[in-house]
Amino acid sequence: MSNAWKLMKIMVKMQLSWAGKSSSEKVGYVIMAFALIPFGALILFSLNNLIGNLYNALEPTGNESVILALFFILMFVIFIVTSIGTVLSSFYFAEDVESFIALPFHPYQIVLGKSAVPFLSLYGLNALILLPVLLFYGLHSSAGLLYYLFAILLWAVTPVIPFVLLSIVLMFLMRFANISKNKDRTKIIVGMFGFIFAIGINVVIRLDSGGDGSGTADLIREQNGLLELVTGFFPTAYFSSIALTQPASVTGVLYLMLMLGLTIGFAILFLTVGQKIYFKGVLGLSGGTRGRFNESKVQKTIKRKPIIYSLWLKEMRIIFRTPAFFTQIVVQSLFFPVFLLVILFMESNTSLASLGSLLTQLEGKKLVLGLFGFTLLSVGMTPASFSSISRDGKSWFNHLHLPIAPQTVLRSKIITAFTLNLLTIAILSFAALFLVQVSFKIWLIWLLLALVTNWVTSIGGLIIDLYSPKLDWTDEREVFKGRFIGLAMLAIEATVFGTLILILWNVSAVNGIWVTAAVLLTFLIILAAACHAGLKRLSDKRYYSIH
Amino acid sequence: MIELKSISKSFTGKHAVKNLNLTIPDGKIFGFLGPNGAGKSTTIKMMTGILPIDEGSITINGVDITDYPMEAKHLFGYVPDRSDIFLRLKGIEYLNFIADVFQVSIEERKEKIEYLTKSFGIYEALDDHIQTYSHGMRQKIVVSGVLLHDPDVWILDEPLSGLDPKSSHTLKEMMREHADRGKIVFFSTHVLEVVEQLCDEVAIINHGHVQFQGNMTEMKQQFQDDDNLERLFLELTENE
Ligand SMILES: Nc1ncnc2c1ncn2[C@@H]1O[C@H](COP(=O)(O)OP(=O)(O)OP(=O)(O)O)[C@@H](O)[C@H]1O
Ligand SMILES: [Mg+2]
Numbered sequence: 019m020s021n022a023w024k025l026m027k028i029m030v031k032m033q034l035s036w037a038g039k040s041s042s043e044k045v046g047y048v049i050m051a052f053a054l055i056p057f058g059a060l061i062l063f064s065l066n067n068l069i070g071n072l073y074n075a076l077e078p079t080g081n082e083s084v085i086l087a088l089f090f091i092l093m094f095v096i097f098i099v100t101s102i103g104t105v106l107s108s109f110y111f112a113e114d115v116e117s118f119i120a121l122p123f124h125p126y127q128i129v130l131g132k133s134a135v136p137f138l139s140l141y142g143l144n145a146l147i148l149l150p151v152l153l154f155y156g157l158h159s160s161a162g163l164l165y166y167l168f169a170i171l172l173w174a175v176t177p178v179i180p181f182v183l184l185s186i187v188l189m190f191l192m193r194f195a196n197i198s199k200n201k202d203r204t205k206i207i208v209g210m211f212g213f214i215f216a217i218g219i220n221v222v223i224r225l226d227s228g229g230d231g232s233g234t235a236d237l238i239r240e241q242n243g244l245l246e247l248v249t250g251f252f253p254t255a256y257f258s259s260i261a262l263t264q265p266a267s268v269t270g271v272l273y274l275m276l277m278l279g280l281t282i283g284f285a286i287l288f289l290t291v292g293q294k295i296y297f298k299g300v301l302g303l304s305g306g307t308r309g310r311f312n313e314s315k316v317q318k319t320i321k322r323k324p325i326i327y328s329l330w331l332k333e334m335r336i337i338f339r340t341p342a343f344f345t346q347i348v349v350q351s352l353f354f355p356v357f358l359l360v361i362l363f364m365e366s367n368t369s370l371a372s373l374g375s376l377l378t379q380l381e382g383k384k385l386v387l388g389l390f391g392f393t394l395l396s397v398g399m400t401p402a403s404f405s406s407i408s409r410d411g412k413s414w415f416n417h418l419h420l421p422i423a424p425q426t427v428l429r430s431k432i433i434t435a436f437t438l439n440l441l442t443i444a445i446l447s448f449a450a451l452f453l454v455q456v457s458f459k460i461w462l463i464w465l466l467l468a469l470v471t472n473w474v475t476s477i478g479g480l481i482i483d484l485y486s487p488k489l490d491w492t493d494e495r496e497v498f499k500g501r502f503i504g505l506a507m508l509a510i511e512a513t514v515f516g517t518l519i520l521i522l523w524n525v526s527a528v529n530g531i532w533v534t535a536a537v538l539l540t541f542l543i544i545l546a547a548a549c550h551a552g553l554k555r556l557s558d559k560r561y562y563s564i565h
Numbered sequence: 566m567i568e569l570k571s572i573s574k575s576f577t578g579k580h581a582v583k584n585l586n587l588t589i590p591d592g593k594i595f596g597f598l599g600p601n602g603a604g605k606s607t608t609i610k611m612m613t614g615i616l617p618i619d620e621g622s623i624t625i626n627g628v629d630i631t632d633y634p635m636e637a638k639h640l641f642g643y644v645p646d647r648s649d650i651f652l653r654l655k656g657i658e659y660l661n662f663i664a665d666v667f668q669v670s671i672e673e674r675k676e677k678i679e680y681l682t683k684s685f686g687i688y689e690a691l692d693d694h695i696q697t698y699s700h701g702m703r704q705k706i707v708v709s710g711v712l713l714h715d716p717d718v719w720i721l722d723e724p725l726s727g728l729d730p731k732s733s734h735t736l737k738e739m740m741r742e743h744a745d746r747g748k749i750v751f752f753s754t755h756v757l758e759v760v761e762q763l764c765d766e767v768a769i770i771n772h773g774h775v776q777f778q779g780n781m782t783e784m785k786q787q788f789q790d791d792d793n794l795e796r797l798f799l800e801l802t803e804n805e
Contacts, residue, residue, distance in 0.1 A: 322670070323665050324665075332662055412649040419615050420638060421666065
């Protein structure tokens with residue numbers, strides 16, 4: 019056991035240590051933490067209100083337990099979804115897996131050590147969401163001391179079962195379903211899972227919304243009736259909720275005991291399964307494919323290209339061939355347009371289809387600003403841009419000793435982010451012209467706005483990444499995980515573009531479609547030029563000193 | 566000729582290279598020796614423009630690497646100490662990329678790629694992703710990339726590590742030929758037999774200083790009791 023403890027400490031230290039982080043990064047974290055305080059306070063405030071209102075509405079029929087159940091279910095789902103990525107990368111895809119296997123440890127010890135970081139992140143979420151919920155519920159129900167004691171115990175054990183369930187499923191999959199034979203393919207499947215899940219749920223809800231809710235009314239009439247309906251698939255949420263709503267009764271104590279016992283049982287199961295099958299899933303993991311050698315095919319690929327094109331091609335190849343990049347960049351940026359397409363197709367016979375003619379009735383300025391807002395939603399967040407430098411990781415230095423001008427390298431990265439967004443723009447154009455039948459004029463204005471915005475955000479993201487890149491990753495996911503870079507970009511964009519929209523909205527001199535569009539475009543072009551200048555200055559200073 | 570004039574480099578206050586002077590003449594194979602952590606790779610990274618130089622200056626065939634980086638970088642080819650190249654590319658794509666950077670003509674690249682990869686035995690692996698290569702194969706693809714554009718100056722950081730005997734022999738022959746054409750081969754190594762067999766001149770550094778520079782005979786003269794290079798090396802780099 020002490021071996022497992024040592025392993026856990028090492029893993030946590032390696033992942034969370036401040037060492038190797040630049041001072042600008044540290045400052046960034048601190049600023050971010052402070053910036054999040056008001057945001058967090060707002061969320062807590064609304065959470066408190068929500069629980070209070072729900073409690074008052076449900077308490078008369080004795081159904082208040084469902085509030086807790088809903089949050090326990092929510093936590094269960096959150097834990098499962100967030101663990102998929104962290105468990106897979108920690109257990110199977112991290113580069114250090116093979117080196118640990120060579121050391122004289124039991125499989126269960128390595129599994130425990132490898133669980134430390136994913137598990138800690140679950141407790142972070144747990145502390146952020148469930149802890150305040152339990153507290154607020156206690157306050158609203160004016161609960162006694164016993165409730166809080168139960169609440170703390172249950173809070174502590176909540177992450178264990180979903181984590182163990184998911185880990186066991188993954189270990190079995192990796193061991194028996196043979197998906198681990200191709201590491202890259204597994205990563206893509208797992209990466210797409212979240213998106214398919216989201217779109218699937220959306221479709222199901224839309225198909226389902228035709229039904230009526232008469233059954234629910236009956237259920238509300240009996241005590242805990244709602245609870246039983248809601249927790250049908252989540253027995254642990256049921257046990258926890260009952261234990262918390264009746265802490266002083268025998269039932270309450272029994273259910274608490276049951277939860278504690280179950281947790282211990284699951285922990286033991288986890289270690290047993292880990293001991294038995296973990297290694298077998300890891301061994302034989304391999305990345306990439308090797309095909310048969312075809313001489314003439316290879317000879318044909320020998321071509322001479324301009325350097326900027328060659329660099330761009332390299333970027334695109336790396337993005338499309340690296341699962342983590344493919345899912346985070348390509349799939350992610352297609353998510354919004356595809357989602358929109360699905361909705362449009364499903365609602366093709368309703369009001370949405372006439373959106374096109376509706377748009378023309380809007381006042382010119384509002385229309386253009388609305389279009390601009392929509393543009394920001396669709397191409398504003400470009401993971402391809404704010405991962406530009408970090409994607410290269412340890413291979414970044416290759417750009418430094420080769421005779422390629424920094425401006426050329428950076429330009430190729432901007433163009434990469436730009437081209438990837440073109441796909442989104444193309445899909446949306448298709449939807450606008452053929453599904454919603456937007457007029458050609460409006461589409462043209464939107465296209466111009468989208469192209470220039472795309473340019474601005476592509477440079478903007480690159481600047482942010484160049485300012486604080488992460489090159490020392492061992493698993494590609496780290497380029498996106500645990501960095502606030504996406505959030506930083508969102509904050510900056512919200513500030514800059516939000517101000518811009520506000521100003522244009524309120525300046526009465528700017529009016530009509532063409533004038534507004536022209537003013538907006540001018541602003542964006544000036545912004546793009548400013549970004550270019552800023553990038554030049556930053557790269558003069560930082561390009562050769564990032565490592 | 567490569568000239569390093571009193572260059573220094575420190576990492577967070579600790580000196581890795583301090584006031585180092587070195588002149589590497591044309592037409593020589595120049596060995597760069599020193600214990601682990603002596604500052605060899607750091608020096609080489611400054612020569613190749615990867616690390617900014619804190620103090621001092623470096624010129625390659627008269628071109629200053631800091632002032633005219635593009636021109637200087639066209640003059641040399643560099644094999645890094647770790648082969649962290651673009652792993653997701655295929656071997657052939659990597660070589661094509663390098664050839665694009667150095668504007669190698671299409672006929673020349675076809676001929677060179679075939680010749681080099683065949684002599685290193687990685688021709689058949691050209692269509693595979695570099696990620697699937699073994700350590701030695703990665704080293705070979707990097708070396709092929711360097712030789713592909715035929716630079717005047719070769720700067721190699723432990724180029725022979727991981728190579729099998731045949732490829733190692735091939736590379737050593739190529740180094741000899743290059744130097745015999747009046748060009749520069751500058752490389753770091755830990756293998757003293759290679760130094761004895763191959764080098765025209767050596768520099769030994771320790772703690773970021775040059776401890777000794779000269780050709781083999783000079784070296785032996787200076788340390789007359791030492792009948793072999795190993796003992797000499799140990800004596801020179803003994804921790805003070
Ligand atoms: N990125 C870095 N950050 C901090 N210190 C560094 C860094 N790179 C090198 N050093 C330090 O500089 C010194 C010289 O390292 P260098 O890599 O040049 O040694 P070397 O002679 O190439 O060693 P080896 O024979 O092991 O390759 C060492 O003390 C090392 O710890
Ligand atoms: Mg070294």
